[in-house]
Amino acid sequence: MSSSTNHDVYFIPEPSKWPVVGTIALTTTVIGSVTSIHAGSVNLILPVGFLMIAYLFFGWFGAVIKESMSDVYNAQVDKSFRIGMLWFIFSEVMFFAAFFGALFYARTIAVQWLGGSSNNAMTHEMLWPAFEAVWPVMTNPDNVKFAGPSEVIPASGLPAWNTAILLLSSVTVTFAHHALRKDHRKPLIMWLAATVALGCIFLVLQAEEYIHAYSDLGLTMESGIYGSTFFMLTGFHGFHVTMGTTMLFVMLIRSIKGHFTAEKHFAFEAVAWYWHFVDVVWLGLFIFVYWL
Amino acid sequence: MSAVIEEHHDDHDHKPTGIGRWLFSTNHKDIGTMYLWFSFTMLFIGGTLALVIRAELFQPGLQFIDPEMFNQMTTLHGLIMVFGVIMPAFVGLANWMVPLMIGAPDMALPRMNNWSFWLLPGAFGLLIASLIMSLMGMGSAPNFGWTFYAPLSTTYGPDSTDFFIFSVHMMGISSIMGAINIIATIINMRAPGMTYMKMPIFVWTWFITAYLLIAVMPVLAGVVTMMLTDRNFGTSFFSAAGGGDPVLFQHVFWFFGHPEVYIMILPSFGIISQIVPTFSRKKIFGYSSMVYATSSIAFLSFIVWAHHMFTTGMPVATELFFMYATMLIAVPTGVKVFNWVSTMWQGSLTFETPMLFAIAFIFLFTIGGFTGLMLAIVPADFQYHDTYFVVAHFHYVLVTGALYGIFAAVYFWIPKWTGNMYDESLGKWHFWVSTISVNVLFFPMHFVGLAGMPRRIPDYNMQFAEFNQIASIGAFVFGFAQLILLYNVIKTIRGKSTEKATDQVWEGAEGLEWTLPSPAPFHSFTTPPTVK
Numbered sequence: 001m002s003s004s005t006n007h008d009v010y011f012i013p014e015p016s017k018w019p020v021v022g023t024i025a026l027t028t029t030v031i032g033s034v035t036s037i038h039a040g041s042v043n044l045i046l047p048v049g050f051l052m053i054a055y056l057f058f059g060w061f062g063a064v065i066k067e068s069m070s071d072v073y074n075a076q077v078d079k080s081f082r083i084g085m086l087w088f089i090f091s092e093v094m095f096f097a098a099f100f101g102a103l104f105y106a107r108t109i110a111v112q113w114l115g116g117s118s119n120n121a122m123t124h125e126m127l128w129p130a131f132e133a134v135w136p137v138m139t140n141p142d143n144v145k146f147a148g149p150s151e152v153i154p155a156s157g158l159p160a161w162n163t164a165i166l167l168l169s170s171v172t173v174t175f176a177h178h179a180l181r182k183d184h185r186k187p188l189i190m191w192l193a194a195t196v197a198l199g200c201i202f203l204v205l206q207a208e209e210y211i212h213a214y215s216d217l218g219l220t221m222e223s224g225i226y227g228s229t230f231f232m233l234t235g236f237h238g239f240h241v242t243m244g245t246t247m248l249f250v251m252l253i254r255s256i257k258g259h260f261t262a263e264k265h266f267a268f269e270a271v272a273w274y275w276h277f278v279d280v281v282w283l284g285l286f287i288f289v290y291w292l
Numbered sequence: 293m294s295a296v297i298e299e300h301h302d303d304h305d306h307k308p309t310g311i312g313r314w315l316f317s318t319n320h321k322d323i324g325t326m327y328l329w330f331s332f333t334m335l336f337i338g339g340t341l342a343l344v345i346r347a348e349l350f351q352p353g354l355q356f357i358d359p360e361m362f363n364q365m366t367t368l369h370g371l372i373m374v375f376g377v378i379m380p381a382f383v384g385l386a387n388w389m390v391p392l393m394i395g396a397p398d399m400a401l402p403r404m405n406n407w408s409f410w411l412l413p414g415a416f417g418l419l420i421a422s423l424i425m426s427l428m429g430m431g432s433a434p435n436f437g438w439t440f441y442a443p444l445s446t447t448y449g450p451d452s453t454d455f456f457i458f459s460v461h462m463m464g465i466s467s468i469m470g471a472i473n474i475i476a477t478i479i480n481m482r483a484p485g486m487t488y489m490k491m492p493i494f495v496w497t498w499f500i501t502a503y504l505l506i507a508v509m510p511v512l513a514g515v516v517t518m519m520l521t522d523r524n525f526g527t528s529f530f531s532a533a534g535g536g537d538p539v540l541f542q543h544v545f546w547f548f549g550h551p552e553v554y555i556m557i558l559p560s561f562g563i564i565s566q567i568v569p570t571f572s573r574k575k576i577f578g579y580s581s582m583v584y585a586t587s588s589i590a591f592l593s594f595i596v597w598a599h600h601m602f603t604t605g606m607p608v609a610t611e612l613f614f615m616y617a618t619m620l621i622a623v624p625t626g627v628k629v630f631n632w633v634s635t636m637w638q639g640s641l642t643f644e645t646p647m648l649f650a651i652a653f654i655f656l657f658t659i660g661g662f663t664g665l666m667l668a669i670v671p672a673d674f675q676y677h678d679t680y681f682v683v684a685h686f687h688y689v690l691v692t693g694a695l696y697g698i699f700a701a702v703y704f705w706i707p708k709w710t711g712n713m714y715d716e717s718l719g720k721w722h723f724w725v726s727t728i729s730v731n732v733l734f735f736p737m738h739f740v741g742l743a744g745m746p747r748r749i750p751d752y753n754m755q756f757a758e759f760n761q762i763a764s765i766g767a768f769v770f771g772f773a774q775l776i777l778l779y780n781v782i783k784t785i786r787g788k789s790t791e792k793a794t795d796q797v798w799e800g801a802e803g804l805e806w807t808l809p810s811p812a813p814f815h816s817f818t819t820p821p822t823v824k
Contacts, residue, residue, distance in 0.1 A: 010397040012815065015308050015316035019407035026465075027414040030458040037454060037524050060403075076480060080400035083476040091468050091510045098514025098544055102529055110537035118607055127532065142533035146526075222526035225535030232521065232529075 011077050013067070018060040025052035061250075068267075069259065078266055085270040089277050092240070096281050099236065103229040103288060107135050111225065114141055140224035149219035149227060155290035158209045162202050163286045166241075169198035170279045173248070173272050183262040185255070192252045195275070199245035206238050233289055237281055244278045247271045307814050315410075318402035319814060320387045321709075323409050327384025328702075330412055332778070334376035337420070339771050341369040346733075346767035349760050352752050361426075362750035363435035368423055370438025374556065375463050376416055378690065381698045382559040383408070383470045386498045389705060390474060392805035392812060393492045395483025395821045400476035408470040415462035422452035437748060439549070442530035442541035446522045453523065457516045464509040471505035474498055483804070485823035489583070492803055493576065496583050497562030500590045504551045504558075507594075512548040515541065539604050546597035554593045557657075557689060558586060560697025561628060564650045566803075567704050568632050571647035572639025573800035578631040585624035585631075592621045602673045611670045618668040622661065629658055644798075645719030649700035652727050653693060660688030663738070678748075681741025687734045692727075699726075699777065706784055707793035711811035714784040718776055725773040732766030 029049030036042045067073060115133025116124030124131065128141035140146040153159065176191035213219040221231045251271050254260065260268055307313060317323050345365050348356050357365070387405065391398055399405045419434075426433040434456045436444035445453055478499045482491070491499075519541075521527040528534020530541045569576040576582065598606060598614040632654050641647070663685040667673050676682060699722075707713050736759035741747075745756045752760065784790055793810040804821055805812070 010818065012398050013318050013403055015312060015318055016403045016406070017316050019403060019410050020315050022407050023410040023414045026411065026462060027418070030414075030418065030455070030462070034454045034458060038451060079480050080476045083479055084401055084404070084472050087472045087475055087506050088468075091472075091506045093510075094507050095510035095514055098511040098547075099518075101511075101544060101547070102514075102518065102540060105540050105543060106529075106536060110532075110540055111535050113537070114532060114535065119605075137535045140528070140534050146528050146531075146534035220526075221521065224528055228518075228521070228527035228529050228534065228536065232518065232527065 011072060011074055016060075016063070018056060018063065021052070021059065022056050025049060025056050028052055065254070065259070065267075081266055081270070085273060089273060092277065093281075096233075096236065096284075099229070099233050100284065100288065103233065106225045106229060111135065111137055136226045137224055138226075146222060146224040147218065149213075149217050149223045151217040152219055152226065152230075153209060153213060153217070153290065155286065158205050159286055159290040162205050163282065165198050165202045165205070166279045166282050169195045169202070170276055172198065173275050177268065177272055180255070180260055180265055180268060181262050185258070188260075189252065189255050192248065192255055196245060196248045196252055199241060199248060202241055203238065203245065206234070206241075230289060233285055237278070237285055240278050240281070244271070244275050247274060317406050318398070320391050320399045320402065320405065320816075321812065321814065323399075323402075323405050324384045324387030324389075325709075326409050327380045327387060327412075330409070331377050331381035331384060331698075332781075334372050334380070334416065335774065338369050338372035338377055339774065341365045341372070343767060343771050345369065346764040348750050349752070350764040351761070352754055352757055354751060357750070359750050360432060360435060363437075363748070364423065364426055364433040366748050367434045367437055367440075368419070371419065371434070372416070373690070374438060374552075375460075376412070378556045378694045378698070379467065380412060382498075382501070382556075383467075383474075385559065385563070385698070385701050385705075386470075386474055388709065389805060390477055390495055390498060391481065391816050392708075392808060393495050393803055394478065394481060394486055395804045395817050395823065396477060396481035397815050397817050399473050400480050401473045404469050405473050408466045408473065411462050411466035411469075415459045415466065418455045418459040418462075422455055425452070439545060440519070441545070442519065442522070442538045446519055446530050446541075449523065454520065457520045460516045461513055464513045467505050467509045471502035471509075474502040475506070478502075483817065483820045483823050486804075489580065490823060492562075493565035493579070493582050493586075494559070494562035497558045497565070497586050500586050501555050501558045504555050504590055504593065508548040508551045508555075511544060512552075515544040515548065518544070539601070542601050542604060543598070546600045547594075549600065550597040551590075551593040553689075554589055556694045557697075558589065560653070560657075560694050561586065563697045563701040563704070564632060564653055565628075567646045567650040567700055568635050568654075570704075570798050570800045570802070571642050571644060571650075572636045573641075574635055574639045575802075576631065577634035577637075578627070581627055582631055585627040588624040589621060592617060592624070596621065599668055599673075602670050603677045615668055615670045619665060622665055625661055629654060629661075640800075642799075644703075645714070645716060645723055646700045646704035648720070648723045648727075649696050649703065652723070653696045653700065656688055656692030656696065656727075656731075660685055660693055663688065676741065678746055679741040680737040680745045680747055683747050684734050684737035684741055687737070691734070692730055702777070702781070704798075705805075706781065707797045708805060708808075708810050708812055710785050710787060711793055711809075712784050712787035712790040713793050713797075714780050715790060718780045718783075722773060722776040722780065725776065726770060729766045729769035729773060733763050733770050734766070736760075736763045736766075 026049075028045060029052070032043065032046030032049045036046050112118070112133050113120040113123060114128065114131055117133065131141045132139070136149075136152045138148045138150075138152075140148045172191045172195045176188050176195060179185075179187035179191060219230065220227050248271055251268050254267065259265075308316070314322060314326060317326070344357065345362070348354075348362060348365075387399065390396075422431075422433040425431060431452060432450035433452055434440070434445075434450070436449060436453075440449075440453075440456075478491070478495060518527070518529040522530050522536075528536045530536050530538050532538070565576055565582060596614055596618045598610060599618045602611055602614075632650075643651075663681070667676055667682065667685055703714060703719055740752075740756045740759045740763075743756065745752055795809055796806045797810060798806075804817075804823070807821065808816065
């Protein structure tokens, strides 16, 4: 099971119900989401969909963990999992790239053109002659329909703390990995628990920042292009931190249960990769959303 | 829970039975078959919508449907054909053939493979439900064209738009998982000795296509997510009133959309590169240049997207960049066409149905390529933009390009899939009726387009009447000609009145897939073959 050129034994899983469960769960969640959005209040279908997704995750990952523990995976399967995780993370990078692209386009092109730059003097004159192209956009072209924020969040306050927290968490997860590779259970659990805690602190601070933005600064999703890009980017990042923290927490439980060995711990590594990815995205956010 | 194949190799052709075989499958052949039947079903649904469009356009004036319904027809026709027919058919072919061609027992991640497939009925169920509800008078189905430009799809989109958005998310998840699976399979499951530069071209083209999918499907997910928040949560990405820009939608959409065009043609290039050498009884001419040309096309596909947007008022320097970058694509594409023709040169040619479709592909796809070059020229595009010339162009590359590649692949590989030869004379009937009618259908669209007939409009000026009637006649013949294929496929699967296929099937066929018995056993290679 350990040779990296082990091609003599192929592993093919038995038929599995999880893909179909996954489809039913996602379709239910979609129907629940759309009907809830249209009604303006959460209906019963949506939580049922979420429960089914939770069932899916517990069931499918549970099955994979059992298989992994019973040692039916060979080196080839391990490599397939690694390739899968790597390219999944790449697809996530491209998902964020769409929103970063929207931010750059809005800031350097859309807002400037509305202000009359390039060949858009008449656009400016005919549409909103009072509009001034500055970033952050505090007064929107149609400031009645989209009321601009009174203030935006400076990079030096909470965002700087959050940057430090996430960078630190990348260090702690690496310490945990080093401990795992030496089979030192206690430091592994300690560093992993520290990483989970840092993830949670990040999320609490981020929630704090959102409350501040909504209640004190008038910075909301409705406050024009700045609020749109701000909440889309930080919101999806926060969602990814939530997922990453959950995954780290599962790794913590599995470490306490002794699932990992110094040689065999792909799940841990995959989560660590994911956590570093979330960290790097945050650095992009800190620089381009908060700082510059 | 799980099994290592070798433990029961005495019974490796053991198949699960009943509906569970399909619902819970972890078998690349069964999943490939489901993809192909899904795609075939969608072809008839999308084709029916196309015939409604062509019936309405048979004469000027409004005949059968009102303009609102016409908009829903063009929208769903496009969405179904792109996401429901071409892409699933290619994934189905990859599922069936990639493991056979590289000497693997199955795909690398079989359960994820099944989820990729089963997401599609969910996604298209939502989309088609909106059409059925529209037909029953309950609201409108998506009606903004398959490109769903803002603000048509944001400010003015019907309620069903939100279902459409999530349906696109599901298709995206399906495509990304499918692509990851193909990449993992090709990197990790090749038989010993199968180096990258020994892989069949079909495997190469799918390898590159999979990277394109992983790079751009998330961007599509991003753009529909921005639509969702613009529609429901007050953001202003695509609203100039809030400092956004409807043109931003087009940039993000086409950053996905242009590589998507190559996602829908590269696997067909691969199929043609398998078929032409087989029926020329020669090795493919310029194997490595084929690989490099495909990679170049894939790279260039990321830097040409704004050629879809020449009339949006971009700065001249931007238009020039995108014009020249677009024209560059003609170079690697020309390399491929040259190589196919050179493969046939002095070959010992025979013209079975797959070869006929392949040769028609080379001619007709090239016509679509040339009209693409015409459209790439900025000043000329100002004339052609949003006319039937564009419709003619992309139907030549998508129908006689992508779809003809799929037809060729079905005839080429169905003996391997079923163990039976298809009916050759029915195949030739299908080919000739299709090829004549498809030109009757799409060629006149060049003329009405150059004369100024706009696309996506249910009524038109009297001067366009004759060419539209010719196109509509071609459309109905082409549409019903596909029933010949359906009949032929069913007849081949039943295999009562057809010959048995040999293992090699075609005299000139080379490659691992032709060393297996026909039909290929349930688990392809239980022990890896060695490639010299």
